Amino acid sequence: MRHYRKRVLITGGAGFIGSHLADRLIGAGHHVICADNFFTGARENIAHLLGNPFFEVLRHDVTFPLYVEVDEIYNLACPASPVHYQFDPVQTTKTSVAGAINMLGLAKRLRVPVLQASTSEVYGDPQIHPQTEEYWGNVNPIGPRACYDEGKRCAETLFFDYHRQHRVPIRVARIFNTYGPRMHPNDGRVVSNFIVQALAGEPITIYGDGSQTRSFCYVDDLVEGLIRFMEQPANEPGPLNIGNPAEFTIRELAEMTVRMTGSASSIEYRTLPQDDPKQRQPDIARMRALTGWAPTVPLEEGLARTIAHFRTRHFA
Template sequence: MKKRVLVTGGAGFLGSHLCERLLKEGCEVLCMDNFFTGNKANIIHLLDNPYFELIRHDVQQPILMEVDEIYNLACPASPVHYQFDPVATTRTSVLGAINMLDIARKCKAKILQASTSEVYGDPEVHPQPESYRGSVNPIGPRACYDEGKRCAETLFFDYKREFDLEIKVVRIFNTYGPRMHPDDGRVVSNFIVQALKGRDITVFGNGLQTRSFCYVDDLIEGIVRTMNTDREFTGPVNLGNPEEYTMLELAKKIVELTGSKSSIVFRPLPEDDPMQRKPDITLAKKVLGWEPTIGLQAGLEKTIDYFGERLNG
């Protein structure tokens, strides 16, 4: 009997890669997406697979189904998209979590929440361990995403305590790779698209703020390993690459790899933009036996190839 697995946000960047991985592992996959940021092109090659089913549905609305596992990835994840309709973003995180937790409770299914490093806000602790409770502005322009994800984590742990639900929570740090949306406002896709088009590369602030970049294949491996842990392990667990780069270093690396003639220009820093972001992955190493294996240069080369084909297609 094949395991029946629901992936919400399954047509998105991460969701589509996860659907592929689960099909390869012999699962029956239900991909749910409302296509606000998801793209049918990301999963078009899966539609002929008899064990793949696409469901057009918004997680804000209740739905009934029978499943064995749920990966809850549904939510706009880039500032451009989650600030476009901040109320809907919060509703997606909060109501989406409630609706998926209710399915898991009814089916006695295992459920994983894709949380985010944004729960740490602009951190006062560096690198960020899971025990750090964060420094988040609850009324700022990013709060719809940050606080929505924090509330979703609350709900997951309350459902565990109240209903003995089997839950997993992963906190995802910056991830990049093929199928990123070219206009999502994230730094890797922004820089690559600007470089390939020969436009100025826009760096916010002085470019000395740091991020850590995890290639998508490594991230998916970490998510699947988390779902497959013993019932006692709930997380939250950080998943990300602990190698840290400044925005200026990233911009220069992408100019070099693309052979672009683009200039680097500076723009004002957005409100509440964190100055540092780096995961402490001690827990992931210990419990999951996981750490990233794909370095920044190798991952960027694959991502640049993808965007090159997409922009010329």
């Protein structure tokens, strides 16, 4: 039986997660259209795909409508680290909100499923632990992180309203901290920060006392989760948490990074930024029950792969 080659649109397809998703979908025999304005995406992330006849790149900003014919849409376009989303907070909010409207409009016209890459940041600085999808969150709507947190929350609102009002088949994935090869080296995220500082022999900077926790999901696990969610037959809209429930303190991550890089870096402590969450851990029971998905790559293994990538790409 002949394999059906789906045409899949990935907005933010040249980004860290988007490029790995493109790899997986092309590897599965599908045709990928990557739309990216290259604000945080990088051509080097997709350079290996440019000669593939089943891969296309469109330089496009999702705050403007896009007219293509596809079978599925993954809406990943948005700066996802504080350094980048606070650089132009108005544009960040527009990317989340206008981008959602444009991708939902496309999905409505084509009658195809659309997956929204939402975020654990919709929970803000959570007052329950671990975070379940029923929790409404504790978000400062006027703080310096609100452009991202509230932008993503509004995008979720739009997705569910299009689902109820126009019967658009949606999937809303709340993505928790993800790491791996192709992370932007200067994005300010804790894993890339620590690796770059350790490999450069610079002090490891921890904001706060290092007791705050995060749960780190390797990018291959995350991509597997996104694809399973998109393809599940129940047409479940979510929202579903996708992340690794294994919880580590920031200090533990710093010590592990120093040890695994063989660095002589010391650890320095700085003031904690405003509205920085103290705890972050996903409850993935709903995702596991719906799709059978659970992360398989432990932090030490994923960190070793990520360090190897940074050594060859940025410190060769």
